[in-house]
Amino acid sequence: MAAPLQLRLDVVSDVVCPWCYIGKRRLEGAIALTTHIDVSVQWRPFFLNPWIPREGIDRDAYLEAKFGSVDRYKGIASNVAAAAAEEGLEYNADRISRQPNTVDCHRLIYWAERIGQSGAMKQRLMELYFRDGADLTNSDVLVAAAAQCGLNADQVRQQLASDQDVDLISREAQTAADAGISGVPTFLLAGKYALSGAYPSEQLAKAIHHVATLDLQQAS
Secondary structure, rough: OOOOEEEEEEEOOOOHHHHHHHHHHHHHHHHOOOOOEEEEEEEOOOOOOOOOOOOOOHHHHHHHHHHOOOHHHHHHHHHHHHHHHHHOOOHHHHHHEEEOOOOHHHHHHHHHHHHOOOOHHHHHHHOOOOOOOOOOHHHHHHHHHHHHOOOOHHHHHHHHHHOOHHHHHHHHHHHHOOOOOOOOOOOEEEEEEEEEOOOOOOHHHHHHHHHHHHHHHHOO
């Protein structure tokens, strides 16, 4: 009997990156197209806006700093919303009033990984932000999201109030940046091959199959 195909897939992304939101859904589609491969997904942190302070900033101030004006972003937001809708996702840019620093979000995803819920945690945070316009600097919002993904609310509240794993997350994000990753999502296949961008599910599926097959051939 042939050995089953396996693939480790590290996804470097940020919860406030709209293309990461879309890319996650497309990745799920790709995995559905490659059921003959055991794909192990690991979510890795990236700071899309490392200059944002821990308390976050006003969304309009952020858009002015990054894009020059709020109006200039409206055209971009419209295109993103259309792409999200094609994947069955909602992107409601007009509901977002606060641009967060995402270190705490990445801490939640890391803690959720211990109970096998990192993907669910990431999805919940992105839905809260892009769909609902929730303030991801609000500890009550984060604690509620963590509880919905199976984490202990009281424990998470205490952890968020501390510096637990802040350095770890910051180091991982810096390692990605030092490796030359500047655009996300970036998909690292088998630790050897990188794809940067929210590729369509069919293209991702082909890459997953190709790398998993190649990896098996090289191992045999």
